[in-house]
Amino acid sequence: MKGEVEKCVNCGFCESVCPTLPASGFRSTMGARGRVDLGKAFIAEMNNAGGSELKISDSFYSCLDCFACLQVCPAGVNAGKVSGIGREIAAIYGQHALEKPVARMIVETTMKFMNPLGVREKCAGWAKGLAFDSDSETLLYTGNMYQLMAYSSSLGKLKMRLGEKAADFMAGIISRHPAAARLSGMAVDRRMRRQMDAFLRDIYFLLASAGLKFNYLGVDEPYPGTFIYDLGYRDKFLEYGRRIISIFRYHNVRTIITVDPHTYDILNVQYRKYFSDFDFRVVHYLDYLRDVRFAGNGERVTLHEPCHFTLREGNYSGPSELVSGLAQLTFPERSGKRTMCCGGPDELLFGEISGKISEERFSQLKSTGAERIITACPICFANLRKDRTVIDISQFLVERLEAGAVPKSS
Ligand code: SF4
Ligand code: SF4
Structure with a gap:
């Protein structure tokens, strides 16, 4: 420092x-x-x-x-x-953050259940009925991130509505009895869960359309430990990361396909930094879609570039490259190296600050005059979905894929 x-x-x-x-x-x-x-x-x-x-x-x-x-x-x-x-x-x-019961709940529950809320089964629900190749060395790794947004947004709302004490009380119960998160309707935003599950199915469909065969761990898929790292618990992160690596090895994984910027970043940067034997190839799913035949149209869209892609090491520009080839892309006032965070990372611990940041960012995106706002991160989507014009990039790409598959009537 x-x-x-x-x-x-x-x-x-x-x-x-x-x-x-x-x-x-x-x-x-x-x-x-x-x-x-x-x-x-x-x-x-x-x-x-x-x-x-x-x-x-x-x-x-x-x-x-x-x-x-x-x-x-x-x-x-x-x-x-x-x-x-x-x-x-x-x-x-x-x-430290152990003073904040919501943070304590997340760290303790993650260490115990390899999921911040002990809801791994729920997190695997999106894949029901889909076929995977269990022999493949390529793994689709959601890291539970899209799925968890239905819970974190609900906890955030509860905190805003009932005040910190009530949310802390609930967090205290969940950290001792994670089943409470499963049983409590209060902890799940069902509409958000349906949306997030649909986005994951879109991602599956896009990868399958690219001709890729891949595995998925279902209820055995662990959360990558991002929150433990971000809250500063290095010792716990080192212990946790070691367990994650063993799980990848056990399943003969060579390539990990990530679907969100936070998992992409923590695996590519922090895991490589802290674990010398982390020798897996980490790829973002958009990179497999470069040869897929999408149909462009003239829709005016804007893109909220995630800071974990645009402002971090590596500067991953997959979302803007794909979207700009398929629609009229207008960037908001703050874009590229000046992109602005959606405020999502503050939602659980500093809900009011998070809410103000997301309002400001949403209004910047709206003032582009675009018909729709495209996000490329589940946290950004959860924080910016103030109206129905906000969509995930997976939804946009599936629409463009389906449009490309329809024979032109001439
Ligand atoms: S921008 Fe200026 S004030 Fe801020 S950290 Fe850099 S040198 Fe310091
Ligand atoms: S919230 Fe402020 S201090 Fe923290 S990384 Fe972003 S710009 Fe820097």
């Missing part, structure tokens, strides 16, 4: 793009520069007193890890990275 914060020249450019600053009512510690300043003060206290009384928790945990700040910083400071290290240090020194 020291090396990162010492580069800061205090210009404030990062504050102009940090979504949490305006959404928090311009509380300085909830913006990029404030996080860097807090990092400096934290290091100074640790050096001088061997401990810190600073309240760093909200500042570092509310960071979206979008890395928008890094793109504009003349000194190359990444306040997102500072926040990540801050969460790690906080976890070690006890001032």
Whole structure:
């Protein structure tokens, strides 16, 4: 952290793009520069007193890890990275997210059930009736991400409606008795679940149309542990990741097809960094669709580029490449290296901030005048679906595929 914060020249450019600053009512510690300043003060206290009384928790945990700040910083400071290290240090020194019952529930339940809510069976429901090739070394790995949105959005809404205490109470029950999540209608947004299941079936259909044979682990598919990593629990993440690798090895996996930016990023970047034997090929499903015959049309669409693709290492541009060839694509004011996070990563712990960011981003997308808004991440979809014009890229591509399959009447 020291090396990162010492580069800061205090210009404030990062504050102009940090979504949490305006959404928090311009509380300085909830913006990029404030996080860097807090990092400096934290290091100074640790050096001088061997401990810190600073309240760093909200500042570092509310960071979206979008890395928008890094793109504009003349000194190359990444306040997102500072926040990540801050969460790690906080976890070690006890001032950590375990104070927040929702976060505790997610970490404990994931360690125990390899799914943040202990709902692996529900997460496999989308694949009912579909055929997979259990001998294939290519694995379709959803990481449970699309499926979990039906639960996280519901917990987020509950928190907004009943207040933090009620949601925390429920989280406390679920962390001790994960079956409560399964039984409680309150914890599931059924409409969202139907939408997410449909998107996963669309992805299956697209991959099958590309002629690919692949396996899927069904109820045995584990969550990749992204939340454990993001909350700063390095030791637990190392233990958890080791279990995930063993599962891939047990199933003779060589290639992992991911379907969302967060799983793509954590496997390609963090697993490779922390596990020297993570030698699997990790591919995004859109990469298999380059030779599929889609039919373009003149629809005016806009694309919300996920920060975990556009602002991270690798800069994956699969969604914009595919969509721009099939429709009239207009980008919103903040796009490319200036894309703006949907606010989704803050939904569970900082619902109000998350809500304000998603309203702002939705209005930027709407003001393009596009007929539909395309997302390429289940978290973005869940946070931005303010009306029916918001769709997932899988739905858009299946429509274009089906249009291509209809013989032209001439
Ligand atoms: S843009 Fe970079 S140098 Fe300027 S205040 Fe932010 S972190 Fe510091
Ligand atoms: S990573 Fe995103 S939310 Fe975090 S400080 Fe940077 S711009 Fe702000």
